Amino acid sequence: MSTDSLSRARLAALTARELATFADRHAGSRAAYANATHLFGRVPMTWMNKAAGNFPIYLDSARGNRITDVDGNEFVDFALGDTGAMAGHSPEPVVAAVTARLRNGLATMMPTEDAAVAGAELARRFGLPAWSFALTATDANRWAIRLLRAITGRSKILVNSYCYHGSVDESLIVVGPDGRGVSREGNVGAPVDVTMTSRVAEFNDLAGLERELAYGDVAAVLMEPALTNIGIVLPEDGYLAGVRELTRRYGTYLINDETHTFSAGPGGATAYWGLEPDVVTIGKAIGGGVPVGAYGLSAELAGTLSGRDDLDLVDMGGVGGTLAGNPVSMAATRATLGEVLTEAAFAGMIETATAFADGLVKIIEGYGLPWSVSRLGARVEYRFASPAPRNGTESARGADAELEDFLHVYLANRGVLLTPFHNMALMCPQTTLADVARHHEIFDAALKELV
Incomplete structure (x- = not known):
């Protein structure tokens, strides 16, 4: 059916x-x-x-993976702030670290030792040695783009169709019906035609990627190792290795945006799949709910930038923000990485997500529905298509807003929240198998009524 x-x-x-x-x-x-x-x-x-x-x-309070609204309704939360609360809501180590910092200065334009500790932990996890901090992953992506344009002297950024990198102007491009890039529908107030700043290729399409790189004007490929915001689209065998080989062949830098794919494990998809990007950008979850973003640079890239005295990296050069790296966000990041989203926590989250995915498959198959389930570490999504979409355009076509809204409101009325933008469920350290069973019981009841 x-x-x-x-x-x-x-x-x-x-x-x-x-x-x-x-x-x-x-x-x-x-x-x-x-x-x-x-x-x-x-x-x-x-x-x-x-x-x-x-x-x-409307929110009243949130702890762990439970939310209570202003009407007193309690929910099992699988949305988790669309990854911002992957560490769980108000984790105690983060609350303690931030509370201590709040009493001792919030915005001083001075570094704290917390930043160096957080940077060292990110370097250990993702394999890139030099890190800088922002307030959002969007800013981290914007700043990385500026740095790579400066080094290469090239103007364009290549992204995947229906990608998500925050509100980065260059990312709002999709593959049109004729295979060429066009502005994504709904693009608000673009400063210029997006085809002037960007190129686009479908995810899992190495031929399309090479065609666009061959123009010789792409400074960087900005990509998620797996698409997430249009629904989870996993890389096919050999695809990510092919991306890395092509970017090196055409003198193009590679940025891995791990903001959502951090769910793959303690070092995100970069560590899980053994990737070798030039830059990693990340945000949301690393601050335990406190706004923060970061980008990490390879040794070669950091050395090249440090040697460019013609680039204003200190004052008004377009890379930075007064509140970036502030003491509160740095305290939160150090606590989240050091005490909450640990390797042991990820192991438990991924085990729970595996049970979530397995149970979904069983229910969907029981109703004979041609749907699919995709999992990326601690993140799971069910799709109204089988086989699962292999690129962003296919994924966008497979959306069914009416059906999604029914399932979301049906679940919410029975105390379960999914990410509002799609059928995604994320596990945090406090998510239990009983919570998984509760979702599945309600999901099964919804399908029974519908089918």
Whole structure:
């Protein structure tokens, strides 16, 4: 039974029932949303309007993998702040480190020893020796791009179609129907036509990548080792090795954005798959919920940059921010890496995610649905396509907003949250097999009603 053969009338009726239940159980959230008239879109950030229940759930408190909303409803949280809380909500070592720092200076424009410890741990995990800090992974990507443009003298950045690297202008390009790059639909206020700054190739397409690199104007390939934000798309055998060989052949640097693929293990996909990027960018999870981003450079790249006295890396050269590397974010990063997202924690998270994926496959097969399940370490996603999509364009085509919203609101009404942008579940150190079983019980009940 495909999604095309689902009864859309039944889906609509079930969704209407669930939306009514959601409205009844979240009167406080509904009122808070209605009263937020001085917020653009009624939310702090407009993406918070991506809510299956037609308005967002308002937070009261969060601990571990549990969230309580302003109406007193408790949820098992598999969204985990879209990776920002992969360490769990308010982990004690991070709370203690940040609390101590809050009493002793927040923004001083001075380094702390915490930053050096955090940098050394990132170097150990990802294999790149020189690290610098930002407030977001978006900024880390932007700064890395500027550095590599400066070194190569090349203007363009190559990304994968339907990639996600935050709000980086250069990443908002997709492969069009004729195979050429076009601006991604909905691109807001692009400073220039994105084809002037970027090239694009499908994930898992080495021929397409080589075709674009052959123009000789690409400073860097910016990519996730596995696509995540359009749904998990895993690399095929030999693909990542092929990317590295082609980038070296054409004199192009390689940036691995590990912000989401950090779920693969303690050293992200870079360590898990033995990759050799020139730059690693990362954010979200490494701060345990406190805003932070970082980028790591190879020894060769760091040495080259250090020798370029024509580049203003200190003042107004376009690389930096006054609050980047602040004492609070550095204390949080040191505590998260040193005491929370440890190798032992990852082992448990991945074991739980494996059980989550295995259970999903069993349920989906039981209903004869041609869907698929993909797992990247501690991250799992179910897709309305089989086999699983092999690139971003296929993944985008496989989306079904009506079905996704039904499943999300059905789960939320029964105390389980998924990442609102897609059917992704992330494990944190506190996620248990009982939590997995709870999701599966509700997911099975939803399919039973729908099918």
